[in-house]
Amino acid sequence: MKKYFSLLIVAILGGVITLASYKLFLEKPYVVSEMSNANAAQTFTTSFNNPPAIAMDDEGFTNAANKTVHAVVHVKNTSIATRPNSVFDFFYGSNGGQQREQVGTGSGVIITSDGYIVTNNHVIENASKLEVTLNNNKTYAATLVGTDPNTDIALLKVDADEKLPYLAFGDSDTAKIGEWVLAVGNPFNLTSTVTAGIISAKARDLNPYDDKIQSFIQTDAAVNPGNSGGALVNTAGDLIGINTAITSQTGNYVGYSFAVPSNIAKKIVDDLLEFGNVQKGILGISGGGLNSSIAKEIGIDDTEGVYVAGVEEGSGAAKAGLKEGDIIKKIDNKTIKNFADLTGYLTSKRPGDDVNVTYSREGDLKTSKVTLTKNESYSIAGLGLTVKNLSKEDKKKFDTDYGVKITKEGAYYSNSNLQLEGKILLSINNIKLNTVDDVKAALASGSQYNGNVLIVLNQDGEKERYFLQ
Structure with missing residues (x-):
């Protein structure tokens, strides 16, 4: 028994000496930071002796922030939503239903001291009531001045009893x-x-x-x-x-x-x-941006710019001499690398504005002044047709004072032995057409389930009737 206890004591002492030796000579120190509040959430730094961040002028941040927060408002959009009474309303349409308020929020920027505010179209869409709250917690009712869903921009107005802080547009x-x-x-x-x-x-x-x-x-x-x-x-x-x-x-x-x-x-x-609406100036070309695969497909070496696939008859681009195959490289002083560069710059222009277009033609750079024109064309995606407003020559040739000209048709028509290109579209669903804007309105008023009835005037002065689903 004494021998057993002697062996046990030796074993324990050996273990203690081994553990002490490991702690003293082998184990690396491990520091635990104490927290004053045991229940506080722990936060961990993600900096592991990285170089310090690039120095930034703190005054630049704080001044810009202080200047901006007072001109940015909180926008509250109240709309009315209808809740179906039963599951049958989903299939057969709502039969009254229960109406309830829906509230959405967003932001806006005061751009004039008398209360004009710019925001996004999707922030105020379908609003029945609009309110804005300033940084000083004052709330005002807002009215919608106008909107452009295409660029997602909307303009509001509030009537305040004082001049409001605002931000000036930069370049x-x-x-x-x-x-x-x-x-x-x-x-x-x-x-x-x-x-x-x-x-x-x-x-x-x-x-x-x-x-x-x-x-x-x-x-x-x-x-x-x-x-x-x-x-x-x-x-x-x-x-x-x-x-x-x-x-x-x-x-x-x-x-x-x-x-x-x-x-x-x-x-x-x-x-x-x-004007109460957006004035869009266009060059009058069709085409798209370039990359390696597109350049290879059309047999060119350029991978930057906008390739001109077609030039609209009577447009500013046509009058300035641009042709199919040209590659637009620059407009005014802006380099054009892709299609978004082109559309973004032109969106800031109006019909009647002049722009200098630099383009590559068979390797040679040329520059022409192009006068932007109003959009006279419209692509009817659902019907596979492109139409444009009638010129004086078109009206005289076809002996008509209304209608729009069909300038392009999809493959469906040629495959079906139908030829609409070059003819005059007089009406859609019995709605008389005078401009491409009438085309948009006629299609918007129709039903996607009932199809569309087109009345077309051909080159012989005969009216043709088409039913397209």
Whole structure:
């Protein structure tokens, strides 16, 4: 028994000596930071002796932030939604239903001291009542002056009893990639929130297959739901963009945010104030941006610019001498690398404006002055047709004082031995057509289930009737 206890004591002493030796000579020190509150949440730094961040002028941030927060407002959109009474309403249409209020929120930017406010169209869409709250907590009823869904810009007006703080539009064309910017808005109803980042890219088109104008400024400043319609400013506090969108799989910010450039927003606002609608100036070309695969397909070496696939008859581009196969490289002093560069710049122009277009033709650079014209054409995607307003020559040739000319038809028509190109479309669903705007209205008033009845005038003066589903 004594021998057993002797062995046990020796074993214990050996273990203690071994553990002490390990602690003293082998184990690296491990420091635990104490917290004064045992229940407090722990935070961990992600800096592991990295080099210090690039020095930034703190005054530039604070001055720009202080200047901006007072001109950014909280926008409250109240709309009326109808809730179906039963499951049958989903299939046979609502039979009255229960009406209830829906409230959405976003941001806006005061751009004049007398209360004009720019925001996003999607912030105020379908509103029955609009309210804006300033940074000083004063709330005003707002009226809708006008909107442009194509660029997602809307203009509001409030009547205040005092001059309001506002932001002046800056020149978004001079903004540079890598430049510091601030995003100011009301994410998640957290009013007057300021985030910082840099300009990551310009002329970004998120959906090249959409007919909406997209030439966004991309930043890495944190933008979340509620920021829409808020300000993107440079360190001088100049308004260079209206925060509009994010790309995310969750609906919240994951590193990319997008703003409508101020030059586009300013032009839309000016048009709404002066004309009540947006004046769109066009070159009169069709085509698209280039890359390696497209360049190989059409047999050219250029991978940057806009390839001219067609020139509209009577357009400014046609009068200036542009031809199919030309590659647009520059407009005025702006380099054109892709289609979004082109559309973004032209969106800031009006019909009648002159632009200098530099293009490559068989390797030679040429420059022509092009007078932008009003959009006279419209592509009817559902019918596979492109139409344009009638010229004086068309009216005389076809002996008609109304209608629109069919300038392009899809493969469906040639495959079906139908030929509509070159003829005059007189009416759709018994709605007389005078301009391409009438075409849009006629299609909007129709039903997608009933098809469309087209009356067409051919070159012999005969009327043809077509039913297209």
